[in-house]
Amino acid sequence: MKEKRLYLRNEEEKFEGTAYARQVVRDIRFSTDARDFGYIAENIPCQDACPVYTNIPGYIRCIFENRNGRSYELNRMVNILPGVLGRICSRPCEARCRHGESDLGEPVKICHLKRAAADHKHAGHRISENLFAPSGKTVAVIGSGPSGLGAAHDLAALGHKVALYESMPRPGGMLMYGIPEFRLPRDLLMLEISNILRLGVDLHSGVAAGRDISLKDLLKKYDAVVLTTGTLSPNDLGIPGESLPGVLSGLDFMMRVNQGETPDVGERVAIIGDGFTAMDCARTCMRFGAREVTVNIRKTEEFMPVDEHEIFEAKFEKVKIIGLVNSVRILGKDRVEGIVFERNRLEFSRTGAGRDTVPIGNSEFEVPCDTVIAAIGQNPATDFNDVKFKLDGHRIFTKNGTHATSVKNLFAAGDCNTGASTVIASIAQGRGCAHEVDALFAGRKRKTMLVRFEPAEQTDRQRAWDFIPPVPMPAADRSERLADYRNEVEQGFTPEQALEESKRCYLCYLKYEINVDRCIYCFACIDVAPRDCIKMIHDVAIKPSGAYGDFMQTRDWTDVRAIAIDNKRCIRCGKCYEVCPTQCIHIIKTELIEQDLEA
Amino acid sequence: MPKNDHYVIIGNGPAGNAAADTLRASDKLARISIISDEMFTFYYRHRLPEFLTGALDADALTVRPYTVYKDNNVRMRLGQCVERIDPADKTLYLKHMEKVHYTKLLIATGGRAFTPPHLAPFRDSLCFMTRYTDALQLKPRIQDAQSILILGGDLISLNVQQQLLKAKKTVYFALNPDSFWPLKLTPEMAARIQKSLEKKGVASCVAGDIQDIACKKNGKLEVTLDSKCAFTVDLVGCFMGLTPNIEFILGSGIDTERGVLVDDRLRTNFPDVYACGDCAQIYNPALKDYWVSVGWHNAELQGRTAALNILGDTKVIKPLKQGVLEVEGLKVNTSWWKKF
Known part of the structure; x- marks a missing residue:
């Protein structure tokens, strides 16, 4: 008989049977046990890699079932800008997709599917929000970038009155002014921002804290202030010639372009830097008439913090990436005429991770160019004049593991707190901060992460789907791209393409388990398994975190304590389930979810 | 050297074979394995254009028969693809799920046809030829084709074009001066090459890059260049240089x-892993740049040097002096390519 009770495993108390049952709803269980979180981390690696823990297999399955609206909402529950992130996410999930493991092909195009759900949901799609009753508390959020939007959204949903201050004319921060329009259409961005503002968030655009309004006054006026001011202070190259006309910072360049300017960059542009800003600058220059654009990096492409897709798109547009170079000085009298580089070699880093670069002696060489753009990172602008708070280097200091600054009721989240990161990580930061502020107001935590278990049926996944090659993203041709800065490059999957790509997902949230009490050790499951995913084991290692570790296999019958499915190797083909004569294999949908503790 | 040494060479070209010969000459007892994903024994790659048009038969491509390896006690693993390397564990993982342990590893995988990223959308319409397998597949298509457009981005394209003209094909040539490999052409050089090719019988030689390729109902390809020239042809051959074969x-x-980045002793950043030939990239102080060498002679030289260093020597690869190469009546300086 299947277990019909649902119970919440308590973090403090050991789980024993159903003694700590709190509620019964069908046969769904929730858990906060470390072993279950550990299971999620190892067996649903895409979800674990996502800073906001998006239920990726869940939303991909919805696309397969043609439930694009539900897929969008599954995203939006944790990631407030699915259409935006479906275009510009840094995709940490794809790097850990199990389809990309050795012998298994290439990762599922998770990000493109996210966009497909946003593109193909019904017009007039109903947005779902779990709104808490008004609390009477007020919060000012300074900065409307991804982190600020994340904080504002969650604070508003939790019932607090939010005022969102933005120094620029339009909200969105780096999304609006940093990312080029050919990657992120602004009407879509404004649509998803308006879904946040609709919760009752008051937007004060064109108002800069510390300039137009004092932080001290804000702290007096509101119950809490959240700083999400991002990183707006670009790093200098620190080389001679940097002050020459024609030398620009990547951030300033992108902000000027995104405010409508069309800077004259000349024919030859040398970009210095290896991040997303450097790539955006390079591709933008190609659209403003440059003929030869080089991205000059200290290490090699392998160590660039951008994904392969971004590198390909830049090269497709004829941007050249020059590796193992170091800028030495910029040449020119009245303006930039060239730049001198030296060659580097790589050495193992002394810290043990990555590589260090070592300049090669007497290797300087000169490259003529009309514009130099330095995109080598940026730091937070933290000077608010009237309120002094503790800094951690250039970043705003927050107390260990929290978002609380050294000033009472002043919080910090996002890049100004962590240093430059990704959009999805910033959203996670903003949301995390919102929950911390909420806990301060409420005197308790009102939401938490849980592992949810629900018995599931065998899916209709077919083994042949494992061999479907990744569906390429349709893209504008080169001439169309370069014709107008606003022409979006990626065209998005058609519904048919999205369906085809969705088939590739293994649905790692399905956990296949053998009930050893009913298993007759017939080996039928092992015989049909396409991989070594079903094992005879004598023990299971337990990790320091409490999570299950590797299965300890044995070939000695006297030592076998169970036949177990290693879900880290399982590709959810379901063959074992189909052949089991005693039906001792169960499928359990295992999801990491955010749950209201007071629901 | 202890008897149980296993030298593994990935790649069955001039570099790999020169290395195997050198290793065997100095170490009679060690196990030596050459792993190649090609199904054929060592062949002359630069003769492929002649094979393609039927001027040479397959036997004329063979450098040495299989028996030579047997006599030298070199294990030849043909048609086996290395999927990944674990240099810390000194293990190769082959695609057919076999693990191969090595004592010293030499990567000599050479290069393969380079497709510029901006041509990726047209890849299915283009023909490439860097290996015997490519030539075998392309040969019947070449024989059926009447008109062929060559996207000329390298010296091999000039060789192919010569052979196609000898085979009485109508040849069009689109010269890409911006990315001519391994040289960089000035507009003057490009103009002289264009003139020279037309004089030799090329129907039309224009400078430009592909803007579009459309497949017509009769199977012909309509190619439009960014210079607005258009050609309707049976085949489009893409020869845009080589790129090192290093994905694995x-x-x-x-x-x-x-x-693969190597020092002047052809050592990678891992001990006991070496690389040489067209897949290795070495800093050249004379050029103040990292260079991937090309050509048979360089590959053999590097293969021998790498093998000696594997055996414990400290041989250094010296940058070659600039040589003079004649391309379509034009003399250009090059450090690497001596002949095509």
Whole structure:
């Protein structure tokens, strides 16, 4: 008989049977046990890699079932800008997709599917929000970038009155002014921002804290202030010639372009830097008439913090990436005429991770160019004049593991707190901060992460789907791209393409388990398994975190304590389930979810 | 050297074979394995254009028969693809799920046809030829084709064009001066090459890059260049240079840029892993740049040097002096390419 009770495993108390049952709803269980979180981390690696823990297999399955609206909402529950992130996410999930493991092909195009759900949901799609009753508390959020939007959204949903201050004319921060329009259409961005503002968030655009309004006054006026001011202070190259006309910072360049300017960059542009800003600058220059654009990096492409897709798109547009170079000085009298580089070699880093670069002696060489753009990172602008708070280097200091600054009721989240990161990580930061502020107001935590278990049926996944090659993203041709800065490059999957790509997902949230009490050790499951995913084991290692570790296999019958499915190797083909004569294999949908503790 | 040494060479070209010969000459007892994903024994790659048009038969491509390896006690693993390397564990993982342990590893995988990223959308319409397998597949298509457009981005394209003209094909040539490999052409050089090719019988030689390729109902391809020239042809051959064959190395921890990064003793950043030939990238102080060498002679030289260093020597690869190469009546200086 299947277990019909649902119970919440308590973090403090050991789980024993159903003694700590709190509620019964069908046969769904929730858990906060470390072993279950550990299971999620190892067996649903895409979800674990996502800073906001998006239920990726869940939303991909919805696309397969043609439930694009539900897929969008599954995203939006944790990631407030699915259409935006479906275009510009840094995709940490794809790097850990199990389809990309050795012998298994290439990762599922998770990000493109996210966009497909946003593109193909019904017009007039109903947005779902779990709104808490008004609390009477007020919060000012300074900065409307991804982190600020994340904080504002969650604070508003939790019932607090939010005022969102933005120094620029339009909200969105780096999304609006940093990312080029050919990657992120602004009407879509404004649509998803308006879904946040609709919760009752008051937007004060064109108002800069510390300039137009004092932080001290804000702290007096509101119950809490959240700083999400991002990183707006670009790093200098620190080389001679940097002050020459024609030398620009990547951030300033992108902000000027995104405010409508069309800077004259000349024919030859040398970009210095290896991040997303450097790539955006390079591709933008190609659209403003440059003929030869080089991205000059200290290490090699392998160590660039951008994904392969971004590198390909830049090269497709004829941007050249020059590796193992170091800028030495910029040449020119009245303006930039060239730049001198030296060659580097790589050495193992002394810290043990990555590589260090070592300049090669007497290797300087000169490259003529009309514009130099330095995109080598940026730091937070933290000077608010009237309120002094503790800094951690250039970043705003927050107390260990929290978002609380050294000033009472002043919080910090996002890049100004962590240093430059990704959009999805910033959203996670903003949301995390919102929950911390909420806990301060409420005197308790009102939401938490849980592992949810629900018995599931065998899916209709077919083994042949494992061999479907990744569906390429349709893209504008080169001439169309370069014709107008606003022409979006990626065209998005058609519904048919999205369906085809969705088939590739293994649905790692399905956990296949053998009930050893009913298993007759017939080996039928092992015989049909396409991989070594079903094992005879004598023990299971337990990790320091409490999570299950590797299965300890044995070939000695006297030592076998169970036949177990290693879900880290399982590709959810379901063959074992189909052949089991005693039906001792169960499928359990295992999801990491955010749950209201007071629901 | 202890008897149980296992020298593994990935690649069955001039570099790999020169290395195997050198290793065997100095170490009679060690196990030596050459792993190649090609099904054919060592062949002359530069003769492929002649084979393609039927001027040479397959026997004329063979450098040495299989029996030579048997006599030298070199294990030849043909048609086996290395999927990844674990240099810390000194293990190769082959695609057919076999693990191969090595004592010393030499990567000599050479290069393959380079497709510029901006041509990726047209890849299915283009023909490439860097290996015997490519030539075998292309040969019947070449024989059926009447008109062929060559996208000329390298010296091999000039060789292919010569052979096609000898085979009485109508040849069009689109010269890409911006990315001519391994040289960089000035507009003057490009103009002289264009003139020379037309004089030799090329129907039309224009400078430009592909803007579009459309497949017509009769199977012909309509190619439009960015210079607005258009050609309707049976085949489009893409010869835009070579790129090192190193995909299987990425992510292993062995440093790569365009090729496998090695020092002047052909050592990678991992002990006991060496690279040589067209897949290795070495800093050249004379050029103040990292260079991937090309050509048979360089590959053999590097193969021998790498083998000696594997055996414990400290041989250094010296940058070759600039040579003079004649391309379509034009003399250009080059450090690497001596003949095509």
